[in-house]
Amino acid sequence: MSFKKDIQAGIIHAVETVRQTNPMAGSVTNTVTINFVANAQLAVGGSAAMVYLPDEARSLAQAGGAAYINLGTLTPVYEKTLPPMAKILHSSGKPWVLDPVAIGIGDLRTRLLLAFKPCKPSIIRGNASEIIALAGLWGLAGGTGTSNVRGVDSQDPVSAAKDAAVALAGWTGGAVAVSGKQDLITDGSVIAFCHGGSHFMEKITGSGCSLGGVMAVYATAASAFIAALTGAAVYNLAGCRAAEKTDAPASFQVHFLDELYKAKSKEIAENPFDIEEI
Amino acid sequence: MSFKKDIQAGIIHAVETVRQTNPMAGSVTNTVTINFVANAQLAVGGSAAMVYLPDEARSLAQAGGAAYINLGTLTPVYEKTLPPMAKILHSSGKPWVLDPVAIGIGDLRTRLLLAFKPCKPSIIRGNASEIIALAGLWGLAGGTGTSNVRGVDSQDPVSAAKDAAVALAGWTGGAVAVSGKQDLITDGSVIAFCHGGSHFMEKITGSGCSLGGVMAVYATAASAFIAALTGAAVYNLAGCRAAEKTDAPASFQVHFLDELYKAKSKEIAENPFDIEEI
């Protein structure tokens, strides 16, 4: 199928460009998994930098090829840091990835997410419950007015978030990635279902967060849709390979990062995915 | 001994209930070991969520089956976050675990610990010096007016904290766990001495912190005493097994988390412990 081959060529190009150019994607991200995010970004060939302060976020937004904003473990300074950072990213046409983790918990998170709507994140990555809740918060189709998020866990299957994902991608003009047993990635006109991974990815904290950071790295070198799909593909491939080498989560995480580093561009492009027209 | 068998049955029930129900125990915890806490909670079958802001802590306290408060790496917002969180946990009868790490260092930590006294943490976990200092701060028997804590290290043997631990458990009506070469767990009327572990647990940061988080997970499914003992038992078992597989601390930590995940309920219940009536 020719369209699929085009996508695979795009994945190969993204992976190789990142490995050759070592692009920087700065992050404002939670303290739980910040180290995993950075090491995953490095493993795929990118460069990482993390900040909290408003003027530093502005600098990072301007200096990086893309940026990653993850809403875990908010602190008071986020209120001043994130809305201007998102505005700069949007106005300068710089790709950025939003992870609306824990949407529905706390006032600041809600205010930040509302402020992000006009800033149209290039990629939104979350679990099904988060994607549904974000569509709801932004008044789009497929969303619900109330969040069904428990802490950081999804209470909904990926398929339940299909309409919300398509509506969000329609709004942003970018891509939306719903993580789950099979990942759903859409640009609003086509949907890719990406296969692989391992049940151990839910047994370590941060597989979702670090995937968002990796998608930001790829977004420096590809369209939002290709960047999101490349991230999902290398995660599914590395997860699958790591799970073959161990039977427990901590050694899985070590193998997983190792496999992110080792995965060849062609192998990543050939990780199984299906395309569905909307 | 029939009483010991009852305890072992309680441990088995706690371990299996957690694995079946994947309970959430939210945390406010330090940035040094926050990732280890989360991964340990996941490894034993629980779910983790970490926050800093007052309203998010309130949400977590209400949504989780238990909570974990660790006083490492305090930031200014803790002053507004923790006292109301502890009050909600206490008034709603929700189990919570306190780790008074670094007690005696800094004014805010002292103020927070004083505020926690009427909120009666279900489980207090610390090293001997921390437990002695907390009993002292709360004006209970066995405590000392001044802290003998050096940074995060204990300067006292576990046995020296026996009276303080019993007095604290008498005050809270819950359990107190003193970590050391052999762990002491008491509910104020009996003491369990729990054996095993490895000297490598002092060579990695966070074995104490993550144990507190794991005890919070078990507290969703058992009494404070059983939850604390189950946590100590699985840590001693996993530490022992991990130490058999390596001769250095970083690989020890990987094996340790793997063994937390793999340990069977019966094996955890059979990890050696002695019971002593007070």
Next chain:
Amino acid sequence: MSFKKDIQAGIIHAVETVRQTNPMAGSVTNTVTINFVANAQLAVGGSAAMVYLPDEARSLAQAGGAAYINLGTLTPVYEKTLPPMAKILHSSGKPWVLDPVAIGIGDLRTRLLLAFKPCKPSIIRGNASEIIALAGLWGLAGGTGTSNVRGVDSQDPVSAAKDAAVALAGWTGGAVAVSGKQDLITDGSVIAFCHGGSHFMEKITGSGCSLGGVMAVYATAASAFIAALTGAAVYNLAGCRAAEKTDAPASFQVHFLDELYKAKSKEIAENPFDIEEI
């Protein structure tokens, strides 16, 4: 060469003293690599403690044998915490290590670095671009008025920072360590070039940060120059050995920490280095 033998004797003494006395070196350091810093300090035989609040930093500065200040992931409270901490360290003659990570990004970092100048850090550790930028900021020879730092990465080779390193060491009366393919350590009168390591050290986040923390541990037991060289030597040795055991970054990090723990004092002293008079 007799001078080299003296240095090697100093390294052996530093390594063994630390292992025998378990000295505490407290840190204020970034959230990305804080866990790695602590575990590296523990692996070489030290003790770690991390804080953010002003009065806690004061306590740590007084209680520890040395301290480590790393300017990554600044938060608002750093403004009140760090200048007084540095003043206490300097006025009490306590050794402290400065890592000027991300120098040039953000106003607060610049203000802090200017405030540190009279406090004369015993060891300054950074990559070449950071060292050049710091000399520039402090108006010393070899520096440039503008920072050439991209996020956390160096854009200059180690050799380009030679004059800046010598000038900084001349100002502080301590040592400066420039990390890179070969590390340059100088006390202003001699330069040591320290060899070894692995390209994987750039593929994991925090090899520089954790090295700064380890140098602080050694600074409790040796002169600034010997402490810095001992840190560089054990890192180069452990990096080299870890790279022989794996072909990917996450397992490299595990092996690396293991080798930090295992390295014998004589082996560390014999890790290749050259001495050059200035």
